[in-house]
Amino acid sequence: MAFSVLIRGGVVVDGTGGEPVCADVGVSGDRIVAIGALAGAEAARVVEAAGLAVAPGFIDIHAHGDVTCLLCPEASARLHDGVTTEVIGNCGESPFPQSAEMLAERADSAERHGIAVDWATLDAFASRHAEAGCALNRASLVGHGNIRRAVMGEVDRSPSPAELEAMRRQVEVALDAGAFGLSTGLIYAPGMYARPEEIHALCEVVARRGGLYASHIRGEGDSVEAAIEEFASVGRSTGVRLQLSHVKVSGQANWWKADRIIERLHALRAEGLDLAADRYPYTAAWTSLSALLPGWAREGGRDRMLERLGEPSTRARMRAEVERSRGLESDWAGIVVADAACDALRAAEGQSLQAIASQRGCEPSEAMLDILAASRGRTSVVIFSMCEENLVKWLKLPFVAIGSDSASRSAEGPTARGKPHPRSFGTFARVLGRYAREKGVLTLTEAVRRMTSLPASRLGLADRGVLRRGAFADITVFDPDEIADRATYGEPQQYSVGVRYVLVNGALAVDDGRLTGSHSGRFLRKVWA
Numbered sequence: 001m002a003f004s005v006l007i008r009g010g011v012v013v014d015g016t017g018g019e020p021v022c023a024d025v026g027v028s029g030d031r032i033v034a035i036g037a038l039a040g041a042e043a044a045r046v047v048e049a050a051g052l053a054v055a056p057g058f059i060d061i062h063a064h065g066d067v068t069c070l071l072c073p074e075a076s077a078r079l080h081d082g083v084t085t086e087v088i089g090n091c092g093e094s095p096f097p098q099s100a101e102m103l104a105e106r107a108d109s110a111e112r113h114g115i116a117v118d119w120a121t122l123d124a125f126a127s128r129h130a131e132a133g134c135a136l137n138r139a140s141l142v143g144h145g146n147i148r149r150a151v152m153g154e155v156d157r158s159p160s161p162a163e164l165e166a167m168r169r170q171v172e173v174a175l176d177a178g179a180f181g182l183s184t185g186l187i188y189a190p191g192m193y194a195r196p197e198e199i200h201a202l203c204e205v206v207a208r209r210g211g212l213y214a215s216h217i218r219g220e221g222d223s224v225e226a227a228i229e230e231f232a233s234v235g236r237s238t239g240v241r242l243q244l245s246h247v248k249v250s251g252q253a254n255w256w257k258a259d260r261i262i263e264r265l266h267a268l269r270a271e272g273l274d275l276a277a278d279r280y281p282y283t284a285a286w287t288s289l290s291a292l293l294p295g296w297a298r299e300g301g302r303d304r305m306l307e308r309l310g311e312p313s314t315r316a317r318m319r320a321e322v323e324r325s326r327g328l329e330s331d332w333a334g335i336v337v338a339d340a341a342c343d344a345l346r347a348a349e350g351q352s353l354q355a356i357a358s359q360r361g362c363e364p365s366e367a368m369l370d371i372l373a374a375s376r377g378r379t380s381v382v383i384f385s386m387c388e389e390n391l392v393k394w395l396k397l398p399f400v401a402i403g404s405d406s407a408s409r410s411a412e413g414p415t416a417r418g419k420p421h422p423r424s425f426g427t428f429a430r431v432l433g434r435y436a437r438e439k440g441v442l443t444l445t446e447a448v449r450r451m452t453s454l455p456a457s458r459l460g461l462a463d464r465g466v467l468r469r470g471a472f473a474d475i476t477v478f479d480p481d482e483i484a485d486r487a488t489y490g491e492p493q494q495y496s497v498g499v500r501y502v503l504v505n506g507a508l509a510v511d512d513g514r515l516t517g518s519h520s521g522r523f524l525r526k527v528w529a
Contacts, residue, residue: 003043004028004506010049010477014467015056015452017445025054027473030506030520035469045508047501049477055448056465057084057474057502058428061455062214062245062278062403064088065138066095068415069408070115070128075135076410077425079515080495081485082476084504085137085464085524086408087455090245091216092185094143095125097170099150105301122177126523133519135509136408137474139459139526141183141214142174144202145191154301156193164201171205178525180459181212183245186227187219188291189298196230200237207240209528212458214243221250221385224257228264235273243458244277246405247394250285250385258390262397269399276458278403279394281430283386284489286338286406286421289372289379294321302377309373319365332357332364334384336489337371339418341378345371350419350490353381382421382489395431395441401455402431402447411493422492426485429496433484444480460526477501 005027012023012035026034026041034041060078063086069075078086088094098120119125122140129138147170152163159167171182182202185191203213213234217227228244235242244265249258269275290298290305297318298305308314326332332354340349348356348371357367371379394400404427409415411425428451436447456465463471476499483498502510507520 003033003041005045005047005473005503005508006038006041006043007047007049007054007475007477007501008038010052010054012467013053013055013445013448015448015465017449017453020053020445025467025475027475027503027506030473032467032469032471032473032475035467047477049501051479052477052500053444053480054467055476055478056452056467057476057504058082058402058451059084059455059461059465060086060404060427061243061401061458062087062090062405063408064090064093064406065408066093067115067117069134069136069138070132072408072410072413072415073132073134073519074410074515074517075408075521076515077495078136078408079502079510080499081426081428082478082496082499082502083136083428084474084476084502085139085461087139087141087180087459089141089143089179090183090214090405092143092145092183092188092191094140094146094183096120096122096142097146097150097174101153102146102149122174122179126178126525129523134521135504135519136521137504137524138521139180139461139524141181141212142171142179144182144184144194144199145188147171147202148190148194154190154193154299156295156299158195159198164198167198167202168205171202175206175209175211175526175528178527180526181214181241182206183214185216187216189295192218192295193299196233200234203234203238203240207238210241210460211526212243213240214245216245220248221254224249224254224261225264228261232268232273232275235275241458242273242275244275246403247277247279247400248285248386249390252387255387255390258393262393265397276399276401276454277394277397278401278455279391280403280405280423280427281391281395281435282421282423283388283391284382284384284421285386286380286382286423288377289368289381290377292322292326292335292368293318293372305377306373309369315369319369322365322368323363326365336382336384338380338382338420340371340375341380342375345374345379380418380420392435392439392441395435400450401458402428402451403455404428409493411495416493419489420492422485422487422489425487425492425494426496429483429498430485432478432480433498437480437483461524473503473506475501475503
C-alpha cells in the first residue's frame with residue numbers, strides 16, 4: 001500500500017494511557033490506515049520520527065477562539081503547541097445564537113478587529129469558518145449567555161414561561177445543528193442573573209441527547225463549595241454529563257479548601273454523577289476587567305454599564321463595592337492589565353492596578369473604573385490568585401483534562417496585541433515539559449491521555465483523540481526531551497518548542513518545526529444518535 005504520509009520509527013503514545021510502542025504510522029487521505037512495522041512501504045511523504053513521540057493531536061477542551069479563530073486562521077500558537085482541535089463556546093459565550101440587537105451591538109467589531117460579526121446561527125458561523133480556511137478543527141458548545149441575551153436581554157430576573165420555552169428551543173436548534181452541549185458562565189452577565197431552575201430546565205434538553213454541560217461555576221473563591229453543589233445538583237436532577245471548567249480555588253484565604261473540594265468531587269463521582277473537569281497549568285487567571293464589577297453594574301449590557309460609570313453617585317457606589325471585595329493591597333497588586341483594548345492605555349499593559357494607581361496618585365479602585373471607562377469596558381486582566389501546590393493537586397486528578405482557557409493567537413497580526421496570558425501560547429508544551437518531564441507530576445502517557453482521549457470522550461468526538469486504524473489523522477509528533485513552553489507573563493508572544501510535526505486531517509500543518517500554511521481544519525459537528 002502507498003501512503004500519503006508515513007511516520008516512520010517513532011514511539012507511538014496512542015492516547016489511551018497504555019504503554020508506548022515503537023511503530024510506524026501510515027496515513028491515507030484524512031485517516032490513519034496502518035500502525036505497526038511498515039518497512040518497505042511507499043509514501044508520498046516520509047516523516048522520520050526516530051527518538052520522537054507520535055501522539056494523537058492535542059484537543060483543547062476549553063478554548064475561547066470564538067472570533068479570533070477567524071482573525072487568526074493560521075492558529076500559529078496552537079499548532080506550535082501541538083493542538084489540532086479546540087473546543088469553543090465555553091463560559092456561556094459562543095459565536096451563536098445572536099439576535100439582531102446583539103449583532104448591532106457588535107457592529108464595531110469590523111473597526112476594532114477587521115472582521116464583521118454578521119452571523120446569527122451555528123450554520124452561518126460554520127460557513128464563515130470554512131471560508132476563512134482555518135488550520136485547526138473546532139467543535140463548539142452553545143453558550144447560555146448568548147441564548148439568554150437573545151431571548152430576554154441582559155436583565156436580572158427569571159424568564160417568563162414563554163421566555164424559558166424559547167430558550168429551550170434555542171438549545172434544541174443549536175444541538176440539531178451540531179453543538180456538542182451547553183456552557184454557562186455564572187460569574188458573567190447575563191449568566192449570573194440565571195437562577196438554578198433556569199439552568200436545570202435547559203440542561204434537561206441537553207441530557208436527553210447525551211450532551212455535555214460545561215460550567216464556569218458561580219463562585220471560585222469564598223463561595224466555591226456552594227457553587228460546586230449547585231453545579232452537581234444540575235447533574236443529579238437532569239442526568240446531564242458535567243464538565244467543571246478550569247477547576248480552581250481563588251484567593252489565598254481559600255487555598256486550604258482544595259483538599260475538601262477534591263474529596264467532594266471524588267464523592268460526587270462515586271455517587272454516580274458523570275463528572276469531569278479541566279485545568280490550565282498556570283496559577284493566574286485571565287478575564288475581563290468588567291467582571292470585577294458587581295452584578296447590578298453590568299445589568300443591561302455594556303452601554304448601560306458605561307452610563308453608570310459616568311454617573312457620579314452610581315460610580316461611587318461601584319467603587320465602594322469593588323473596594324469591599326478587593327480591599328487588600330496584595331489583591332490590587334495581583335491584577336495586571338493584559339490587553340488595554342485602547343491605544344491611549346497601551347502603556348498600562350503589563351502593569352498592576354496597584355502600580356497604575358500609584359503613578360496616577362489615586363486609589364486602585366478609581367484607576368480600575370477610569371480604565372474601564374476609557375476602554376469602553378473591553379480591558380482584560382491577568383489575576384494572580386492561585387497557588388502551585390493546588391495546581392499540582394488538580395493535575396494529578398485522573399478526570400482532569402487539559403484546557404488552555406484562551407483564544408487562538410499568533411505572535412504577529414491583530415491577535416498579537418497586548419500582553420495576553422501565556423496560556424494562549426504554551427499550555428500543552430508546559431504540561432509535557434514542566435509537569436511531566438521535569439516535575440514528574442504526570443507520566444508522559446498520562447499527560448498525553450489528558451490532552452487526547454479524555455477530552456475526546458467527554459465530548460463524544462468520534463475517531464479523534466486516539467491513534468488507531470480508522471481514526472482521523474490528527475497527529476502530533478514531538479521531542480519528549482525538548483518540548484517546553486517559552487511564553488511568560490512579561491513576554492507571552494513566544495511559541496513553544498519541541499513540536500516537530502503536526503498533521504490535521506492528514507495534512508502536514510507543521511513540518512520539521514515550521515508552519516506549512518495548510519488550512520485543513522474543519523468545523524466539527526456532533527451527530528446525535
